[in-house]
Amino acid sequence: MAMLIQNLAPPFSCRRSLYTSSFLLPITIFPGNYRNVRKKLRVCRAMTEQTPAEGASSPFVKEIERLSAKESLLLALKDAGGFEAVITGRTTDVQRVDVNERIIALERLNPTPRPTTSPFLEGLWNFEWFGTSSPVFLATRLLFGRIPSTLANLSKLDLLIRNGYGTAIAHVKLLNTIENKFVLSSKFSVEGPLRMKEEYVEGIFETPKVDKDTVPEQLEGALDQAVNTLQQLPVPIRDTVSRGLKIPLGEVFQRLIIISYLDEEILIVRNTAGEPEVLTRLDLVPDPEPLSDYES
DSSP states (O other): OHHHHHHHOOSSOSSOOTTOOOOOOSOOIIIIIHHHHHHHHHHHHHHHHTSOOOGGGOHHHHHHHHHHHHHHHHHHHHHHTHHHHHHHTOOOHHHHHHHHHHHHHHHTTOOOSOGGGOGGGSEEEEEEEOOTTSHHHHHHHHHHTTSOTTTEEEEEEEEEEETTEEEEEEEEEETTTEEEEEEEEEEEEEOSSSEEEEEEEEEEEOOOEEOGGGSOHHHHHHHHHHHHHHHTSOHHHHHHHHHOEEEEOTTOOEEEEEEEEEOSSEEEEEOTTOOEEEEEEOSOOOOSOOOOOOOO
């Protein structure tokens, strides 16, 4: 049995420290993250069986509890419909309560005491859940709330965090054929071990990208006419259009957030209204070197 456990053990430790990273392939919440959590759970449980009992303080037992809470949250998000259900308002009261209950359970087991300066914070994240007062929700409702899903569909929303700056990218599909992006740039300021200030700097509507192979025949004529019109514009105007429409925000819009949970796969933040936002990692875990500390 001991040899079996040794062969099973992946390059991570059940005795998790703050800056211990694990090997992760690029993942999405379903089914990648769920399989990863299940694998860690099986290994930790097997290692616990081979370790002398240490009571409730056993690090193996605590890690199993945390991984079980992660698994429960991922399943609750899946059952609630995830990002698409939140955007379209199709989540029920029971589903929202269930997700919030599991978020609270996982926050209680936060393994990162100073998440604002943790290396795990940096990287590419995918929004899975957010509240009605979240800037994400308000922006999407403003842009797409009155547009039928057959005309414009918000497929996903990513957040890239690098060196104190954030780039939120909304992936939009128009008429199910034209791909477009809305990019919102922000700046993060560390105000404590848990608290950060997010200032919104600029919004950009990128020029739509069209796949001609997927354009319906009835729209091909209008598309060709639009392309020809664009080519006839003066070069400065054409270059401006190709770069997208920029909306300077001048750091007027800002908010305070608290990072209530952070590990190598899941990020949970809360706004001043207490509403949670759940994000899952899309890229590799960064090198386990802490970021520079905040100034008190």
